[in-house]
Amino acid sequence: MSRRARTALIAVGAMILLGAVAGIWWMLRPAPGPAETALGCFEALARADAQGVRSCGADVDEQQAAALAAADATVSDPVAVAEEVDGDRARVTVSYTLDGDAHRTTVELRRGSAGWSPSTSLAGTVSVTRPWGAVSVAGIDASVPIALLPGVYEASAAPAPYMTGSVGIAVHPGETTKAELAPELTDESTTAAQAQLESYLGECTAEAAEIRPHCGIRIPWGADAASLTSVAYRVEAMPQIVLTPESASFAATGGVLIATVHGLDANGAEVQSTYRTDAWSVYGDVVFTVEALRIAVR
Numbered sequence: 269m270s271r272r273a274r275t276a277l278i279a280v281g282a283m284i285l286l287g288a289v290a291g292i293w294w295m296l297r298p299a300p301g302p303a304e305t306a307l308g309c310f311e312a313l314a315r316a317d318a319q320g321v322r323s324c325g326a327d328v329d330e331q332q333a334a335a336l337a338a339a340d341a342t343v344s345d346p347v348a349v350a351e352e353v354d355g356d357r358a359r360v361t362v363s364y365t366l367d368g369d370a371h372r373t374t375v376e377l378r379r380g381s382a383g384w385s386p387s388t389s390l391a392g393t394v395s396v397t398r399p400w401g402a403v404s405v406a407g408i409d410a411s412v413p414i415a416l417l418p419g420v421y422e423a424s425a426a427p428a429p430y431m432t433g434s435v436g437i438a439v440h441p442g443e444t445t446k447a448e449l450a451p452e453l454t455d456e457s458t459t460a461a462q463a464q465l466e467s468y469l470g471e472c473t474a475e476a477a478e479i480r481p482h483c484g485i486r487i488p489w490g491a492d493a494a495s496l497t498s499v500a501y502r503v504e505a506m507p508q509i510v511l512t513p514e515s516a517s518f519a520a521t522g523g524v525l526i527a528t529v530h531g532l533d534a535n536g537a538e539v540q541s542t543y544r545t546d547a548w549s550v551y552g553d554v555v556f557t558v559e560a561l562r563i564a565v566r
Contacts, residue, residue, distance in 0.1 A: 302358035303348040305384040306375040310346035310362050313390070313418055321417065325385020331408055332391060332417050338406035339419035340436065341367060358384065367420050367438045375441070391415040392439040394423070398449040400513040401556045402426040405437075409558040413444070425451030426558045430460060453513060457561055461554070462509045464563050465520055469550070473501035473525070482565050484550035485525065492541040493531030502526040507548055509563075516554050518563055523548030 300308065305324055312320030318333035328336075336342070343364040349372070350361040356379040363372045378387040395413040396403045403410040404426035411426075416439045425431035433451040472483035477498050479485055484507070489496055507523035525548040533539050552565040 299383040301351075302353060302360050302377045302384050303351040305377060306360035306362055306386070307346060307348040309375070309386060309390060310343055310364055313343050314346060314364075316342050316419075318417070321390065325382070326390050327386075328417065332415065335406040335408055335421060336417045336419060339421055341420035343418050356380075357387075364418075366418065366440065367436075369438075371440060373441045388442070389415065390441045391417050392441055393444040394421070394437055394439060395444055395446045396423045396435070396437070396449050397446070398425065398433075398451055400516060401431055401451045402558045403449060404428070404558045407558075411558070423447060423449060425449055427556060427560055430454055430457035430561045431556075451513075453511060458509065458511060460561055461511055461518065461563050462506075465509050465550070465565075466506050468563075468565060469503070469506060469523075473503055475500045482550075484520075484523075484548055484565075485527070486545075487527050487529060487543050489529045489531060489541060489543070492533075493529065493539045494534045495532045497530045497532065497538075499530075500528045502528075507550055511554055513554060513556070516556075517552065518554050519549070519551050521547070521549040523550075 309321055309324040309326050312324060316336050316339060318328050318336050322328050343366050346362055346364040348360055349363050352359045358377045360375045360377060361372055362375055363370065375386055376388045377384045392415070393413050394405060394410055394416055396410055404424050405416065405421050408414065410423060418439055418441055420436060420438050422434050423437050425433035430453065431451045432454055433449055435447045435449050437445050437447050439445050469483065472480050472485065475498060478496070479487055479499055504524035504526065505522065507520035509518050509520040511518050524546050527543045529541050529543065531539055550565050552563055555562045555564065
């Protein structure tokens, strides 16, 4: 065997030996203790690594994972500063920094067949109050209190782009963070609502054999005919909508509508009458969700 071959064989043997030693060390190394487990969870939070948080045994749903990935800031400088172990239960105090401030929290853990894992959620609760409208955090509906992993998030008035207004929220484990949001309507909200209204009223004013309800149309045709055969409309001006979000309502006034009614008189003869109103008005409700602004005519 040549010297080069012997050298290569020794190198391969050394690599195999090192791999075997590493494998044995991996199998024999002690399982992470409570403090190491809790610290690992917070280090994953610092990286915005939801899968890493799951790997340390904590519960993380898809909504929380998506929000963590979009967080404005995460925890930093986590340190396990104290550990209390009682059989298969443990408490670990972790210090960390969030939004420039130092904090401490206690992580409850339990030992199972797979080792130590948090026995309580690492999430905190976000509760945003506002006079009206919906709330979005990282695209998630936060109109009612929701649980999010520690971090700094932006709660925004929704739906965009029909509202403006936002507030920053720092979420801590096991705590409820409350915030107030002051939403404001944008010009796009009126434009969108007007477009919905005109689409609806377009159906209302299609020629028909009856006067459709919930359209703000009142025609005194009974004074000129005994029965109605058809009604044709000409819209000269659509009612203009004004939103009142505080009461989740709207008023649309100032419409101009001309209706031509065909019918029969008491003797069965055909009659035709034309009616005009310069005060065509409709009223209704406004519904705000994270995704959309919708109107509903009463």
